[in-house]
Amino acid sequence: MPEEDPAELIYLNNAATSWPKPPEVTAAIIASLARPVFGSGRTAGTQGEDYITLAREALVRFFHAGPEEHWVFTHNATDALNILIPGFLAAVEGEGPCHVITTALDHNSVLRPLHERERAGQISLTVVPFENAKVSPDAVRAAIRPVTRLVVMSHGSNVLGSVQDIRAIGELLHEQDIYFIVDGAQTAGHIPIDLGTLPVDAFVFTGHKALCGVPGTGGFYIRDPKRVVPVRFGGTGTDSFSLCQPDEMPDTFEYGTHNYPGAAALAAGIGFLEATGIDAITEKGERQTAYIIAELRQEPNIILYNETPELPIVAFNIEGMANDDVGFVLARAYRVISRTGLHCAPLVHEALTGGKGCVRISLSWFTTDEECRIAAKAIREVAQGAHSSLGQA
Amino acid sequence: MRILRSVRHKSCADGTRMKEFLLSDPVTEDFFLFLKNFGSVKCVATVGDGFYTFQKEDCFSIKGLVGDTTVEVRFKPEVADITVDFLYALFHFYRDGNPDIETLKRREAGVEQRVRERLYGT
Numbered sequence: 001m002p003e004e005d006p007a008e009l010i011y012l013n014n015a016a017t018s019w020p021k022p023p024e025v026t027a028a029i030i031a032s033l034a035r036p037v038f039g040s041g042r043t044a045g046t047q048g049e050d051y052i053t054l055a056r057e058a059l060v061r062f063f064h065a066g067p068e069e070h071w072v073f074t075h076n077a078t079d080a081l082n083i084l085i086p087g088f089l090a091a092v093e094g095e096g097p098c099h100v101i102t103t104a105l106d107h108n109s110v111l112r113p114l115h116e117r118e119r120a121g122q123i124s125l126t127v128v129p130f131e132n133a134k135v136s137p138d139a140v141r142a143a144i145r146p147v148t149r150l151v152v153m154s155h156g157s158n159v160l161g162s163v164q165d166i167r168a169i170g171e172l173l174h175e176q177d178i179y180f181i182v183d184g185a186q187t188a189g190h191i192p193i194d195l196g197t198l199p200v201d202a203f204v205f206t207g208h209k210a211l212c213g214v215p216g217t218g219g220f221y222i223r224d225p226k227r228v229v230p231v232r233f234g235g236t237g238t239d240s241f242s243l244c245q246p247d248e249m250p251d252t253f254e255y256g257t258h259n260y261p262g263a264a265a266l267a268a269g270i271g272f273l274e275a276t277g278i279d280a281i282t283e284k285g286e287r288q289t290a291y292i293i294a295e296l297r298q299e300p301n302i303i304l305y306n307e308t309p310e311l312p313i314v315a316f317n318i319e320g321m322a323n324d325d326v327g328f329v330l331a332r333a334y335r336v337i338s339r340t341g342l343h344c345a346p347l348v349h350e351a352l353t354g355g356k357g358c359v360r361i362s363l364s365w366f367t368t369d370e371e372c373r374i375a376a377k378a379i380r381e382v383a384q385g386a387h388s389s390l391g392q393a
Numbered sequence: 394m395r396i397l398r399s400v401r402h403k404s405c406a407d408g409t410r411m412k413e414f415l416l417s418d419p420v421t422e423d424f425f426l427f428l429k430n431f432g433s434v435k436c437v438a439t440v441g442d443g444f445y446t447f448q449k450e451d452c453f454s455i456k457g458l459v460g461d462t463t464v465e466v467r468f469k470p471e472v473a474d475i476t477v478d479f480l481y482a483l484f485h486f487y488r489d490g491n492p493d494i495e496t497l498k499r500r501e502a503g504v505e506q507r508v509r510e511r512l513y514g515t
Contacts, residue, residue, distance in 0.1 A: 321437070322446075324456075324467075325444070325446060325456060328444075328456055328465055329437070329440050329441075329444050329458070332441075332457075332458050332461055332463065333440050333441040333444070333458055341407075357407075381439070381440070382437075382440060384439070385437045385438070385439030385440050385444075386437060
């Protein structure tokens with residue numbers, strides 16, 4: 001394949017994986033590989049950084065929630081959900097019927113683990129619909145049954161860019177002692193999140209999106225570790241004579257060798273966000289997203305699925321063209337990288353696009369105003385072309 | 394025009410299997426007009442030098458921009474094992490723009506029969 005010059009790309013697929021990374025992140029990865037691993041229980045030297053601890057400290061600072069050991073590292077957000085969901089269900093097994101609530105805005109990382117357990121007869125499941133890109137607290141309240149034990153929902157929609165009111169939802173759930181897992185894959189790093197005051201029991205994050213880290217990093221914050229039992233087991237470098245998984249945090253949920261270059265990247269990524277300022281990041285994303293939406297609204301054959309996203313995500317279709325074709329043309333003719341299809345959120349698309357999917361563009365702190373202008377112009381040109389000349393060759 | 398390399402990508406939208414073909418020469422309008430012999434071709438003429446999509450119902454699709462050396466192909470997975478050879482044959486026979494359409498038509502008939510049997514039992 002001929003190499004694309006990255007400088008010529010307008011990369012607008014940051015809701016999948018952010019790019020570019022801050023230079024500090026790249027430097028941290030290189031530095032982490034320059035010395036042997038240094039860490040509690042795995043010491044191979046005495047003069048290196050303990051990147052795992054650095055990353056935990058960064059998470060505590062950034063999300064205002066400790067202690068450090070309540071931050072657990074996993075491979076990514078999906079992995080974290082696949083520890084938390086079965087771990088909570090295993091903890092309440094034998095306590096009678098278990099009803100779980102999720103939402104139609106959620107990603108397959110939530111929907112599939114729950115659906116599989118519903119198929120296995122382990123739970124009953126209610127999927128709360130959304131309206132105007134939001135799931136209302138009242139809709140969640142209406143779905144609660146006496147046997148509801150768990151709610152798992154996304155904080156931010158990866159298709160619509162809407163942010164859910166997890167404070168109001170968490171408060172009503174906690175009134176009824178319902179466990180609340182929030183998938184923050186799309187919001188972490190884009191908007192201020194204060195887990196010190198938010199009524200959530202577990203918060204899932206991924207490193208490779210707005211936290212500016214790399215793929216293969218993620219994890220969760222858990223307020224009370226005793227509510228979830230470990231479902232994966234292995235070496236922790238601690239209490240090694242015991243054949244049982246340790247009770248101590250975070251070892252009870254962490255097994256095997258850590259991704260220490262990934263942790264170094266995560267710590268550096270969060271450091272970059274702190275230095276930049278989360279409010280500045282949020283404001284820039286809102287301004288640029290509003291600009292693109294205002295531009296696209298001028299084309300009558302562009303369908304926008306949420307005109308007021310709180311995250312820098314714009315979902316649209318062009319009448320007369322398949323979303324895959326739009327994405328292809330944007331990439332090949334304009335070098336604008338979008339993401340087409342269902343975005344692993346089938347229920348959103350079932351409701352909005354009849355299951356056909358759409359085009360999604362998503363920005364990052366590194367997206368420039370000029371890139372937004374070029375991308376909006378490109379999309380408008382494609383729309384005008386589709387409107388006027390689509391036809392049989 | 395030869396296929397230099399094919400790269401498989403996933404496609405989560407409709408379950409089709411997507412491949413990207415790197416070609417030895419830029420794709421031409423003439424190539425897509427040649428494909429009209431075997432399915433439907435649509436064009437958005439205002440994008441670059443023309444954006445073309447070729448659809449062979451129940452089999453595969455090809456999309457590309459005139460002048461580009463890459464095209465994207467999507468296979469219907471249920472019959473991909475039957476149709477893939479024919480797809481390669483389209484590129485192989487086109488080669489220098491003087492394809493043997495009669496031979497390709499015979500092959501097409503055989504492929505279509507097997508696809509119908511697989512998909513519809515007829």
